[in-house]
Amino acid sequence: MNFQRMLPGLAGIIVLALIPVLPVPPFWITLLNNIGLASLVTIGLVLLTGLGGLTSFGQAAFCGFGAYTTAVLSTGYGISPWLTLPLSLIVGAVVALPLGLITVRLSGHFLPLGTIAWGLALYYLFGKIDLLGRYDGISGIPPVEFAGYRFLSDGSIYYLIWFFVIAVAIGARNLLDSRIGRGIRALRGGGQAAEAFGVNIVRAKLTVFVLAGVVAALSGWLYAHMQRSVNPTPFGLGMGIEYLLMAVVGGAGYVWGAIFGASIVLVLKELLQRFLPDIIGTTANFEMIVFGCLLVVILQLARDGLWPFVLRLMPERRERVIPASGHKLAKRTLAPAGSPLIKVEKARKAFGGLVAVNDVSFEVRAGQIVGLIGPNGAGKSTTFNLITGIASLTGGSVFYQGQPLTGDSPRQIARHGIARTFQHAKILPDMSVLENVALGAHLRGSAGVFRSFFRLERDEEATLLAEAAYQLDRVGLGQYRDRPAGDLALGQIRILEIARALAADPTVLLLDEPAAGLRHGEKQELSVLLRKLHEEGVGVLLVEHDMGFVMGLVDHLVVLDFGTLIADGNPADVRKHPAVIAAYLGGTA
């Protein structure tokens, strides 16, 4: 642990703990309670929107489910608030699950529109149900009690609220700093690379959706026992928008930024409500206009919110130390050299009238480097996408060790040990180089959300990070381990993608233009690495335009032109093939 870095956090916790015993006006304690409640919802939004890329305007409704569950059970059935707590969270999760199943499949602007729709619908639902007291709501909710002590005053429930805020923030940080968290953070980049390494994208989205719903329900439970009464007003769309504003102001990608954002928005709201009427001379919700302007300014000038400015004031993060682990990563047994790994049989892909891959057949064997070449638009990347399940076959089949892969998702295909790089590198620029590579080892770990949230998977995580560090050293990027991947040059990013693919312990490596953007020396180093893999028995399929690089490296060449295979064989024969010379190699052959 880096004590220096923890110092501001510890100081913050001590100050928080002392506030109620200091001579602070009660009004500020109430405000801090409200900030705590809003922070919980906003932390959920950071996971959901900032990191998962799923914009939601409807989070306030989940607070409603938490609040109404405890209100009904504690007033109507006399159930103790401590028992209604898990029930409130379960209701939050149970509602979030089907809503999530529908919502996470939406894309583009349909996703936020979907959340607005159910946010509105649930608000009106709360106001129409007799059991929930319709628009009047439910009052007489008992306070939380602990060992005879009643959390009645604002100063006492303050501790309960902030205990949960800090616990949830630490848990959320733990989760993000884990195998599952890497999958969640990869969602914002579209998730294609993560899926190619076995991350279940739909499950990752649902996980953040349900988690965000559960922490909002927790906030609702606390709210109900703080206010001791509930009605639909705080669970409407207006609050949903305000929570989103808090996440944006703080910085939607930062867990601690959520608390910061909630503080700024609620303090500002308080000040505006107090002083604006005096300035303008009339009372109305003018703070909403100021918030609208604030949102526009933040989105224009500080897209990542204000938390990064605070982070700059913190001590520098030291190099990440990867602790030793007793855990051992399982390694795949490679097939004997020469045995068929990938078999592409009459593969066909049509995009409307354009046949991008036209009944192409070839094989990649264990310990073989196969080059897939052809002029621009010949169908090489599409062939890669057919093998890895990113594109679906229009006709024909792809087999792995005799087993058909047709219809399998990229995630299922990754499980066989088929790892790839992308023509347009797909890295997560804000994540460290090490974490980007560790994403490749996703399927070699098994820790789930619960273990990650409570940091019970450190041993396994250390092994995954050690594997990533090993692969980075292997490709010569070890010194960049702790840098954000976005800082690397294009050539280095391509190498990083190879390290990520190696972290998957592949039996087959599919490299899409790995040498593009590499300097001469780097290309040589890459050749050495690929030869070593070839000797170990890994099968390599390589798309490359650099003929010098390809000819000196591959055992077998497959040449495509306009989607059709025009030649395949050993490089010496293929380069003499008249169709190849005419179509592609020309003078360079």
Ligand SMILES: Nc1ncnc2c1ncn2[C@@H]1O[C@H](COP(=O)(O)OP(=O)(O)OP(=O)(O)O)[C@@H](O)[C@H]1O
């Ligand atoms: N998603 C798509 N929708 C429609 N057409 C596509 C799609 N993807 C590829 N194509 C078309 O299919 C053909 C083959 O493209 P592909 O990217 O596979 O070629 P390539 O050999 O990898 O080319 P390059 O060397 O330029 O990367 C091209 O004409 C391309 O425009």
